[in-house]
């Protein structure tokens with residue numbers, strides 16, 4: 229035996245590895261052998277046949293992983309902004325780009341038509357860094373202390389939105405705006421405040437009681453955003 233594991237009496241939970249070198253060649257051989265058993269898992273490409281857990285997806289068997297898992301095509305074309313908010317978010321999260329699973333990073337493309345807006349929203353799972361590629365975007369967030377930080381961003385400007393805080397992006401220019409955002413999570417999530425408040429079936433009286441808004445305004449917004457009640 230050239231590798232001995234010995235318990236440290238002061239730190240029982242962290243056994244020390246003692247290496248005795250009899251011959252350098254045998255030592256290297258034994259290191260090679262041990263590295264076979266301690267192989268590092270380089271990646272965990274998402275296996276979509278199993279459900280997602282709070283820590284991400286299960287891993288595809290490495291033998292079935294191909295280069296296509298590591299390449300995502302689809303951010304090269306503008307998203308469809310013919311919608312209520314005149315905006316399109318094209319995600320490359322783990323759900324669309326399986327190789328991101330477990331890596332703690334992801335990207336989206338953002339297209340804003342004239343007057344387009346991504347209304348107040350949060351990403352519960354990660355912080356966001358936004359870079360403007362075309363046009364002019366007024367972006368901002370509100371801190372937990374209710375301080376507002378907003379700025380008009382031009383091409384090349386970058387703004388960061390700390391994890392979980394409500395933020396928005398609005399096309400304040402005269403041309404279409406294009407931006408890209410990266411996240412500190414493979415599945416940062418997206419919750420849009422207006423949809424959370426008015427796009428569901430929470431009874432109008434309860435929305436009124438919890439937001440101090442008029443019932444007429446609530447019913448109008450429920451109508452626009454697909455809510456009932």
Ligand SMILES: *[C@@H]1O[C@H](CO)[C@@H](O)[C@H](O)[C@H]1NC(C)=O
Pocket residue numbers: 308309310311
């Ligand atoms: C964009 O979305 C609108 C509304 O859903 C739809 O009518 C239109 O066909 C879409 N345009 C393209 C190019 O897909």
